Amino acid sequence: MTEYEEKFWKEGLLVAGVDEAGRGPLAGPVVAAAVILPPNTKPFLRGDSKKLSRKEREEIYSIVKETAIAVGTAVVDSSMIDRLNILKATKLAMRRALEDLKHPFDVVISDYVRLEDYNCLPLVKGDEKSLSCACASVIAKVLRDRIMEHYHELYPQYDFISHKGYPTRKHRELIKRHGITDIHRKSFKLK
Secondary structure: OOHHHHHHHHOOOOEEEEEEEOOOOOEOOEEEEEEEOOOOOOOOOOOOHHHOOHHHHHHHHHHHHHHOOEEEEEEEOHHHHHHHOHHHHHHHHHHHHHHHOOOOOOEEEEEOOOOOOOOEEEEOOHHHHOHHHHHHHHHHHHHHHHHHHHHHHHOHHHOHHHHOOOOOHHHHHHHHHHOOOOOEOOOOOOO
């Protein structure tokens, strides 16, 4: 899971992995995270954060925070997603997460999204092929879940705690029953 990083580490280059959580939901923000791991870090997780249990993600989140040279995060809210479109909002969140690192890096490995203004290697299923990208995926997913749990407190009738804003049958039924909130993405097909 570090074969891509190792090529850069051997050249003395620092790698920032970047990924997002929340491109597909009908409500809530898109959250991006960027992670710089120390060169020659041994893999300590396998695969996509969405396949881990909540408890496993929280454990990995702590390990990443302890292990990483730097972690950057960014949140782009639903109104900005509606203004830009989800791809542009995702790229904006990723750029902001990279800026939030506050540490120099040489190369970016992303999960599929090409960031034109960086020396970027976009990998299909990057969060399954790159440890740096997988770590960023975990950070982004944990933070977004926490945000949606907060929104559950504000809008309990939408049950965000269970679906995190994704377009489940239940969420669509709740939208039909209660209408939309300020955190729903008006540019998405909500019904």
